[in-house]
Amino acid sequence: MGIIYNFETDNLPENVICATDNYYLEYDVNNDIYTIYDQDGNIKWEYEYDGERSRQYILSNAKKEMQRLEYEEVELQSIAEMRAGV
Secondary structure (H helix, E strand, C coil): CCCCCCHHHHHHCCCEEEEEEEEEEEECCCCEEEEEEEECCCEEEEEECCCCCCHHHHHHHHHHHHHHHHHHHHHHHHHHHHHHCC
């Protein structure tokens, strides 16, 4: 985590905490919301800090979710390639 491959860093919002190949985690300071976006800017996961969970717990879950999304994307791409005979 934390390495940015497919994103142009100049185009990322300033509050990005970490990024993977196709997703990035942004923290909205004003609203206290953690959001995962894909490379097209679509929201994939969102968590509003409510004080019940620690911020470290939220970050840990967000990183796991980003990893799960990456694996899911790779798996779907592999299935599509197998069906296409690539």
